[in-house]
Amino acid sequence: MRLPARRIDNTITLAVLALLIAGCVFVLMPFLTAIVWAAILCATAWPLFQYLRVICHERRALASLATVLIIALTVLAPFIVVGVTLADNAARVATWWQSLIADGPPDPPEWVARLPLIGDRIAALWSEYAHDTASVFAELRQYMEPARRIALGWGAAILNGVLQLALSMFIGFFFFRDGDVIIERLAIAAHRIAGERGAQLAQLAASTVRGVVLGILGTALAQGVLAAIGFYVAGIKAAPLLGFLTFLLSPVPVGPPLVWAPAALWLIYEGHTGWGLFLLGWGTLVVSTVDNVIKPLIISRGSDLPFVLVLLGVLGGAIAFGFIGVFLGPVLLAVGYTLLREWATTRPPQTTSSEDEVI
Numbered sequence: 001m002r003l004p005a006r007r008i009d010n011t012i013t014l015a016v017l018a019l020l021i022a023g024c025v026f027v028l029m030p031f032l033t034a035i036v037w038a039a040i041l042c043a044t045a046w047p048l049f050q051y052l053r054v055i056c057h058e059r060r061a062l063a064s065l066a067t068v069l070i071i072a073l074t075v076l077a078p079f080i081v082v083g084v085t086l087a088d089n090a091a092r093v094a095t096w097w098q099s100l101i102a103d104g105p106p107d108p109p110e111w112v113a114r115l116p117l118i119g120d121r122i123a124a125l126w127s128e129y130a131h132d133t134a135s136v137f138a139e140l141r142q143y144m145e146p147a148r149r150i151a152l153g154w155g156a157a158i159l160n161g162v163l164q165l166a167l168s169m170f171i172g173f174f175f176f177r178d179g180d181v182i183i184e185r186l187a188i189a190a191h192r193i194a195g196e197r198g199a200q201l202a203q204l205a206a207s208t209v210r211g212v213v214l215g216i217l218g219t220a221l222a223q224g225v226l227a228a229i230g231f232y233v234a235g236i237k238a239a240p241l242l243g244f245l246t247f248l249l250s251p252v253p254v255g256p257p258l259v260w261a262p263a264a265l266w267l268i269y270e271g272h273t274g275w276g277l278f279l280l281g282w283g284t285l286v287v288s289t290v291d292n293v294i295k296p297l298i299i300s301r302g303s304d305l306p307f308v309l310v311l312l313g314v315l316g317g318a319i320a321f322g323f324i325g326v327f328l329g330p331v332l333l334a335v336g337y338t339l340l341r342e343w344a345t346t347r348p349p350q351t352t353s354s355e356d357e358v359i
Helices: 005-055 060-103 119-130 133-177 179-194 197-233 239-249 257-269 273-299 307-321 325-345 354-358
Strands: none
Touching (some): 005 060, 005 133, 005 325, 060 133, 197 273, 239 257, 257 273
């Protein structure tokens, strides 16, 4: 049976279009993370761009540049601060390590022996290693190579994340500058895909992105800064580095206490009980309050994202996209979850049949 010429033309056109789309995806694949993150930042900061565009008398290029610079200063500031202080922190770690080699580990504190069931055993083992430095380093030597590989991997991941952030800022400039045209094209595409509900779903996706990004990234920045202030006041020299670790662990549930709680316990162990208690109180009442109070209020404006989706978004995003995926993963899951919930809970409009009209 011979196919009509028009159908053959349509088939060839679709095949060529599919190959073209596949080629474009293949070419853009190395930059896909930066493109998606640039689009998310653009959707989040669009009200700021609109405000700056009015100030700049509708000069979109100037307003776009100003918006990108503000975002860059906000997002990249933690990396800049840590980069400036990293050499100093590394020197302090090296000094501490040399003193540990020279003096050996300290004797176990008295409370270790009072631990139930395993206290005596831990205290005896600790005392044995404290007076036998050679045994300590013989044990540590087997972990040094895996630790080095892990450190190199983390360093490469953070460096890649910084490069992706810088590239997303560059792409974001063009998204802001040509945003009106992009929004118009997206509105047409949403209407063709979802009909009358397309605009509503697109607006819902934008508000979800804005709420989740401000909630997660804003909370991470706030917790990192507040934690660094607490570390600095308590006299910890590596305050910027620990604040940066708090920033990185903020999207992870119960992440920031993994930084400030050991730091506080270390201060107490070193005899600075007052500063240790201060840091425990600062972390509980100030740093954790941002996560427990402010973040839910901000995110609830866009999406009431379940706890398990936040956790899966952070872990899956980090595996799929690297460092930047810690923030990108929860945003993508939030948009998908919100749109799916809206689609599943909204009934389509009822149509009246001709038979019902007659009856």
